[in-house]
Amino acid sequence: MKAFRYVFLLSLFVLACGQDPGTHLFILSGQSNMAMLNPEDSFTPTVQAEFGAENVIVVKDAWGGEPIRRWYKNWKPAEGEAPPANGDLYDRLMAKVDSAIAGQKLASVTFVWMQGERDARESHGTVYAASLIGLMDQLKQDLGRDDIHMVVGRLSDFDMDNGRYPHWTMIRDVLVQTAETYPKGAWVDTDDLNDGVNEQGKEIENDLHMSVEGYTLLGQRFADASIKLIRE
Numbered sequence: 001m002k003a004f005r006y007v008f009l010l011s012l013f014v015l016a017c018g019q020d021p022g023t024h025l026f027i028l029s030g031q032s033n034m035a036m037l038n039p040e041d042s043f044t045p046t047v048q049a050e051f052g053a054e055n056v057i058v059v060k061d062a063w064g065g066e067p068i069r070r071w072y073k074n075w076k077p078a079e080g081e082a083p084p085a086n087g088d089l090y091d092r093l094m095a096k097v098d099s100a101i102a103g104q105k106l107a108s109v110t111f112v113w114m115q116g117e118r119d120a121r122e123s124h125g126t127v128y129a130a131s132l133i134g135l136m137d138q139l140k141q142d143l144g145r146d147d148i149h150m151v152v153g154r155l156s157d158f159d160m161d162n163g164r165y166p167h168w169t170m171i172r173d174v175l176v177q178t179a180e181t182y183p184k185g186a187w188v189d190t191d192d193l194n195d196g197v198n199e200q201g202k203e204i205e206n207d208l209h210m211s212v213e214g215y216t217l218l219g220q221r222f223a224d225a226s227i228k229l230i231r232e
Contacts, residue, residue, distance in 0.1 A: 022107030025057045025100075026226060027139075029071065029093050030115035032064030033153065033190075033210055033218075036199070037114070041216045046223035055107070059100050061093040067118040068128065072135040078126045090135075094142060110226045111139060114153040114218075116171040117208065125167030128174045136182070149184040149229040151222055156190040158208050186229055188221040190214075 026047060028034060037043070037060075044058050066089060069075035073087035119128055132152075140146050155172040159165045179187035193214030194207040204211060210218060 022105040023055055023057055024051050025106050025109045027097055028060035028112045030062050030113050031066050031117060034062035034114035035064050037215045037219055041219055043219035043223045050227050057100050059097050061096050063089055065118055068131045072131045074134055075131050108230050109143060110149040112151045112222050116155050116175060120165040120167040120171045123166045125170035128171050129178050132178050150182050151225045152179050152187045153190050154187050156194045157206055184229055186225040188225050193218055
């Protein structure tokens with residue numbers, strides 16, 4: 001009897017170990033600094049090494065120079081007249097996501113966001129936190145789950161005196177505060193990624209965009225932060 005019980009429990013254990021754990025979905029979006037990041041350089045290899053290539057889906061869709069209202073459909077300015085939100089880039093992103101996950105069982109979803117430069121330029125910092133949380137709620141509703149992780153890239157040290165982008169440091173701080181208060185959030189530093197040589201072979205320092213090496217490091221940091229959130 002004891003032998004039978006042992007075999008039965010062992011069979012259950014083997015069966016459980018053989019069950020499909022599901023796929024880890026990573027959604028990458030934002031404006032130019034995300035658009036210029038190639039996930040295959042560092043992000044995708046890192047998450048595949050952690051979870052297995054067969055258990056990872058990476059979807060990226062980004063567009064340079066665009067404000068968050070192109071993603072968040074209920075965006076509102078703090079006051080006055082402003083271009084209406086339309087969410088067209090969000091719809092384009094989600095069309096890719098829906099196609100990629102069709103028929104898949106998802107073990108986790110992580111949203112990786114590198115954006116805010118345009119909103120800093122247009123002085124929409126006071127509504128940025130609500131917009132980002134609203135975007136996450138929008139994503140949760142559309143994917144039907146409330147456990148989505150969020151990893152954001154903090155704006156770099158490009159315009160720390162707010163000379164060209166009036167709300168640069170405000171949105172930089174908002175990104176950190178939002179990530180730190182979000183239940184499943186994290187942020188990555190980009191201050192050391194915008195020096196060096198860019199894709200055009202030009203030497204840059206405290207640039208709006210990252211260096212060639214900077215984008216590789218950014219992808220690595222996004223991946224490391226994503227993995228940590230999933231493993232917690």
